[in-house]
Amino acid sequence: xxxxxxxxxxxxxxxxxxxxxxxxxxxxxxxxxxxxxxxxxxxxxxxxxxxxxxxxxxxxxxxxxxxxxxxxxxxxxxxxxxxxxxxxxxxxxxxxxxxxxxxxxxxxxxxxxxxxxxxxxxxxxxxxxxxxxxxxxxxxxxxxxxxxxxxxxxxxxx
Numbered sequence: 001x002x003x004x005x006x007x008x009x010x011x012x013x014x015x016x017x018x019x020x021x022x023x024x025x026x027x028x029x030x031x032x033x034x035x036x037x038x039x040x041x042x043x044x045x046x047x048x049x050x051x052x053x054x055x056x057x058x059x060x061x062x063x064x065x066x067x068x069x070x071x072x073x074x075x076x077x078x079x080x081x082x083x084x085x086x087x088x089x090x091x092x093x094x095x096x097x098x099x100x101x102x103x104x105x106x107x108x109x110x111x112x113x114x115x116x117x118x119x120x121x122x123x124x125x126x127x128x129x130x131x132x133x134x135x136x137x138x139x140x141x142x143x144x145x146x147x148x149x150x151x152x153x154x155x156x157x158x
Contacts, residue, residue, distance in 0.1 A: 022053050024089035029073050030082065038073040038086055039066040045088045046097075049151070055090060061153040064130050065097060068147050071123040072101035080105035080142065096132060096148050104142040 025045050029038050046062050049055040069086065076084030080103035087100040111124045111134070128134045131147040 021092060022049055022055075022090045024087055024091070026085055026087040028083040028085050030077070030084070032074065032077045035070055035073050035077065038069050038084075041086065042066050042069040042088060042099075045090075046151075049090050049097075053090075055094060055151060057151045058153055058155070060155040061149070061151050064153055065099065065149055068099055068127050068130060068149060071127050072099065072145055072147065075109065075123065075145075076101055076103035076105075079103070079107070090151070095151055097151055098146055098148050100144055100146045102139060102142055102144045106138055106143055108136045108138065108143060109145065 025041065027038070027041050029035070042065050043062060046057050046065060050057040069088075073084050073086060082104045085102040087098075087102075089098045089100070090096075091098065109124055111128045112118070112121060114122075114125060124134070127147055131149045133148045134145070136143060136145045
């Protein structure tokens with residue numbers, strides 16, 4: 001059973017810390033065939049934040065967070081050998097989510113300037129535009145990329 005199948009076979013609901021805050025969730029994903037499972041983890045975590053913890057989470061934010069998760073896990077699968085550890089943490093801040101992806105590569109990503117003539121490599125450019133912050137740090141082994149994104153992003157079409 002691969003990591004995605006193990007996740008999908010589990011019932012997911014966030015727990016609370018002793019302070020009543022939602023517990024962060026971490027899962028490992030390996031290979032591009034598990035990117036959908038990472039998006040499912042994000043969607044389930046956000047539903048639990050809304051339904052169990054009473055946090056305000058817009059549908060637009062759910063869509064954007066799944067996009068960010070997909071991009072970070074895709075980059076890890078594409079550029080680093082081994083698994084990607086994904087952590088979702090709503091923590092104390094009522095209106096943001098921290099998405100952290102760890103992988104085994106020590107090469108820090110570079111957000112490139114917009115270039116409509118460039119084919120590919122626009123993912124982090126998009127993530128950077130969607131998030132309140134995007135930070136990359138080398139870890140003792142590999143690196144961590146942390147994106148902070150709003151939970152209440154309004155739909156621009158309404």
